[in-house]
Amino acid sequence: MMRALLLLLLSLMPSVLWAQAxxxxxxxxxxxxxxxxxxxxxxxQLHPDIxxxxxxxxxxxVDKQARDADPAPDVVISSAMPWQMARVNEGLxxxxxxxxxxxxPDWAKWRNEVFGFTFEPIVTVYRLDLARHMMPPTxxxxxxxxxxxxQDLLRGRVTTYSPTGSGVGYTLFQQDARYSxxxxxxxxxxxxxxxxxxxxxxxxxxxLTDGTYWVGYNLLGSYAMHWARSHPDxxxxxxxxxxxxxxxxAFIHRDAPHPAAARAFMDFLLSxxxxxxxxxxxxxxxxxxxxxxxxxxxxxxxxVGERLYPIPINASLLAFVDPMRRDAFMKRWNRExxxxxx
Amino acid sequence: xxxxxxxxxxxxxxWLLAAVAVLGTFLLVEAYTSAQRAADRAFDSQLExxxxxxxEAIQWQDGQPVVEIPAAAFQILATDQQERxxxxxxxxxxxxxxxxxxxxxxxxxxxxxxxxxxxxxxxYHGTPxxxxxRELKSAGWESxxxxxxxxxxxxxxxxxxxxxxxxxxxxxFVAMVILTGLLMWLAIRTxxxxxxxxxxxxxxxxxxxxxxxxxxxxxELYDMAETxxxxxxxxxxxxxxxxxxxxxxxxxxxxxLTGLQSTSELALQSDRPEDWRRALQIVHDSSARTSRLxxxxxxxxxxxxxxEGTPGRIDLAAVLRDTVMEWAERDAAQHxxxxxxxxxxxxxxxxxxxxxxxxxxxxxxxNALRYTPAGSVITLDLERAADTVTLTIEDNGPxxxxxxxxxxxxxxxxxxxQDTEGSGLGLAIVDSIARRHQATLTVHSExxxxxxxxxxxxxxxxxxxx
Numbered sequence: 001m002m003r004a005l006l007l008l009l010l011s012l013m014p015s016v017l018w019a020q021a022x023x024x025x026x027x028x029x030x031x032x033x034x035x036x037x038x039x040x041x042x043x044x045q046l047h048p049d050i051x052x053x054x055x056x057x058x059x060x061x062v063d064k065q066a067r068d069a070d071p072a073p074d075v076v077i078s079s080a081m082p083w084q085m086a087r088v089n090e091g092l093x094x095x096x097x098x099x100x101x102x103x104x105p106d107w108a109k110w111r112n113e114v115f116g117f118t119f120e121p122i123v124t125v126y127r128l129d130l131a132r133h134m135m136p137p138t139x140x141x142x143x144x145x146x147x148x149x150x151q152d153l154l155r156g157r158v159t160t161y162s163p164t165g166s167g168v169g170y171t172l173f174q175q176d177a178r179y180s181x182x183x184x185x186x187x188x189x190x191x192x193x194x195x196x197x198x199x200x201x202x203x204x205x206x207x208l209t210d211g212t213y214w215v216g217y218n219l220l221g222s223y224a225m226h227w228a229r230s231h232p233d234x235x236x237x238x239x240x241x242x243x244x245x246x247x248x249x250a251f252i253h254r255d256a257p258h259p260a261a262a263r264a265f266m267d268f269l270l271s272x273x274x275x276x277x278x279x280x281x282x283x284x285x286x287x288x289x290x291x292x293x294x295x296x297x298x299x300x301x302x303x304v305g306e307r308l309y310p311i312p313i314n315a316s317l318l319a320f321v322d323p324m325r326r327d328a329f330m331k332r333w334n335r336e337x338x339x340x341x342x
Numbered sequence: 343x344x345x346x347x348x349x350x351x352x353x354x355x356x357w358l359l360a361a362v363a364v365l366g367t368f369l370l371v372e373a374y375t376s377a378q379r380a381a382d383r384a385f386d387s388q389l390e391x392x393x394x395x396x397x398e399a400i401q402w403q404d405g406q407p408v409v410e411i412p413a414a415a416f417q418i419l420a421t422d423q424q425e426r427x428x429x430x431x432x433x434x435x436x437x438x439x440x441x442x443x444x445x446x447x448x449x450x451x452x453x454x455x456x457x458x459x460x461x462x463x464x465x466y467h468g469t470p471x472x473x474x475x476r477e478l479k480s481a482g483w484e485s486x487x488x489x490x491x492x493x494x495x496x497x498x499x500x501x502x503x504x505x506x507x508x509x510x511x512x513x514x515f516v517a518m519v520i521l522t523g524l525l526m527w528l529a530i531r532t533x534x535x536x537x538x539x540x541x542x543x544x545x546x547x548x549x550x551x552x553x554x555x556x557x558x559x560x561x562e563l564y565d566m567a568e569t570x571x572x573x574x575x576x577x578x579x580x581x582x583x584x585x586x587x588x589x590x591x592x593x594x595x596x597x598x599l600t601g602l603q604s605t606s607e608l609a610l611q612s613d614r615p616e617d618w619r620r621a622l623q624i625v626h627d628s629s630a631r632t633s634r635l636x637x638x639x640x641x642x643x644x645x646x647x648x649x650e651g652t653p654g655r656i657d658l659a660a661v662l663r664d665t666v667m668e669w670a671e672r673d674a675a676q677h678x679x680x681x682x683x684x685x686x687x688x689x690x691x692x693x694x695x696x697x698x699x700x701x702x703x704x705x706x707x708x709n710a711l712r713y714t715p716a717g718s719v720i721t722l723d724l725e726r727a728a729d730t731v732t733l734t735i736e737d738n739g740p741x742x743x744x745x746x747x748x749x750x751x752x753x754x755x756x757x758x759x760q761d762t763e764g765s766g767l768g769l770a771i772v773d774s775i776a777r778r779h780q781a782t783l784t785v786h787s788e789x790x791x792x793x794x795x796x797x798x799x800x801x802x803x804x805x806x807x808x
Binding site: 086088089090091110111178314315316317318319320322323324325328329 | 408409410411412413414415416417419420424425426427439440441442466467469
């Protein structure tokens with residue numbers, strides 16, 4: 001009660017008072033600083049009274065910070081959706097009661113505590129070299145067929161996320177496995193092609209650019225499309241059978257030392273201004289259907305149709321972080337990836 | 343005096359309010375608990391379903407339970423209210439196979455779940471949650487140890503549903519109260535309409551209209567309307583009596599006045615002084631009678647009208663003695679044997695006024711003198727009983743017939759005799775005075791054996807209590 005009153009007082013204080021001593025705001029994010037720089041700059045412009053301290057980090061480190069850091073970060077942003085969900089389910093998030101939060105689409109939030117504020121399709125990326133030798137893959141089945149039929153040509157030239165080294169990769173594979181049992185055939189085929197497992201989309205894109213890899217599976221579309229603009233030999237393919245969509249999830253930490261500033265930041269992320277900046281100045285896509293820009297969920301839908309499958313922000317994500325299910329998944333992965341190797 | 347003591351509407355309203363308050367408290371308490379129960383039932387079944395889904399996924403490998411938690415189980419647990427979800431799977435030794443509920447399941451809970459499924463409200467790091475735990479014994483190729491599946495979730499959905507159910511019950515109840523109030527109001531209005539109609543009917547009556555009411559009334563008002571009618575009836579009778587009395591009195595006064603007129607006219611036509619003298623004599627006698635008649639009428643009117651004078655303790659014996667003595671000396675009594683029986687030595691006190699008691703005794707004596715032939719014996723007597731004293735006057739005149747007895751105390755009744763000089767007011771006055779003294783008048787007669795009139799007074803104690 002006292003806390004709530006204090007928060008109310010803080011939020012009611014005129015910003016003039018803060019001009020001399022800006023409120024610090026600690027954002028712990030698994031999201032490259034340079035990617036979202038325009039977004040952060042816009043926020044600073046709108047809130048000169050807040051001293052934004054943005055730490056980008058790996059998903060694992062962000063999760064560790066959210067659990068253990070003292071003082072806790074104010075806002076936690078991560079693409080490792082199941083872990084974000086697990087933290088919220090533990091009660092580490094606080095509720096955001098604002099117009100923006102209430103109007104946020106239901107499929108992109110949970111309990112009004114955690115919000116998916118980006119919309120990032122998962123894509124297959126290949127080099128133009130590949131197209132010279134074979135029909136480029138447009139679906140998951142195509143990729144499987146190519147891996148089977150051009151096994152020798154593609155050996156060592158396939159890359160994807162490491163399910164152990166990347167939370168995003170693990171989540172995507174889990175979701176893939178939920179949608180089709182033939183996913184494991186693809187894993188076996190990739191194993192047979194001696195797939196290289198990378199921890200980040202950036203590393204995969206670098207490998208593709210320098211010719212190490214010819215085809216990459218399950219890359220973050222936002223980064224890849226941005227990259228492809230300046231690298232004409234890189235082709236981004238949104239799978240035509242189904243395309244997973246990942247969302248960055250953000251929540252205000254329960255023990256946030258600066259909750260008012262944290263709310264201001266969250267409100268900005270969810271606001272039309274924030275989403276417009278996101279869609280217009282960063283490679284990330286906006287969740288809101290009415291935001292106009294090169295990168296919006298609506299525009300993607302127009303291109304790909306109804307084949308976009310956002311990873312749902314609901315309790316089912318918690319299954320992915322169940323230790324035993326994770327163990328079982330990894331056991332199967334390790335079995336399948338070697339199964340075609342002699 | 344009429345004092346307004348609230349209104350029927352308000353009284354009925356107060357009762358309705360009291361009934362609503364008492365009933366409402368019970369109903370709302372009941373609604374609240376049943377809403378809670380219903381919400382718990384609905385959400386408990388979700389817990390059960392989630393537990394079943396998890397149980398389906400449990401397998402045993404090398405004697406160890408292995409479970410690939412189905413994502414659907416969490417969605418069932420979370421419900422559409424997006425509850426936070428908790429689950430744990432414990433092996434036989436109570437070790438957690440997998441889950442996120444560290445430390446909440448105590449040994450007691452675990453032991454309870456061994457015999458039967460456990461439902462429990464608990465807390466997880468200060469957050470209230472609902473827990474459901476059961477033991478799963480599964481068949482397997484090797485011998486398998488039972489495991490326990492515990493699932494739980496937060497309570498916001500239950501609370502919201504219970505609140506929703508409760509408020510629905512509440513709004514139904516409020517609507518019912520309002521409707522009942524309205525109906526009640528209408529009912530009161532309708533029920534009170536006959537009262538208004540009656541009031542209007544009475545208000546519209548002319549001042550001298552004493553005819554019975556002609557109205558339709560409900561059973562509850564019948565008595566009142568009847569009473570009103572009885573009152574009108576008495577008024578009608580009173581008015582009738584008054585009119586009769588006035589008519590009789592005018593008639594009585596007119597007769598001697600007519601005589602006076604004709605006598606004086608005759609005398610005026612004569613030149614002889616002896617005729618004048620005789621006429622004057624007649625005029626004198628006649629005006630004396632008329633004067634007495636007027637006096638009697640006046641006392642009757644006085645007696646009938648109101649409470650003049652204040653009653654006190656009167657020694658009836660003394661009054662009787664004085665009055666008889668006075669009458670015995672009058673000319674009118676010279677031809678009769680007027681006597682007084684021996685009276686008791688002690689004073690006999692009654693509540694009364696001396697003048698009216700003397701008037702009564704005088705009228706009784708006057709009556710007896712007038713309606714008995716000369717030489718008759720008239721005796722007055724006082725008899726004392728336990729708490730009454732009876733005044734008796736008896737004569738040995740001709741008496742009256744039985745069917746006339748009841749009418750004797752009506753004014754102007756002369757027992758069928760028009761031959762005397764009496765006015766017929768005597769017994770009426772006696773009757774009025776007797777009534778004023780709570781005394782009872784009885785007239786007893788055997789034709790040929792005279793008339794006996796008794797007046798029984800209530801006797802006051804000898805000693806003045808004051």
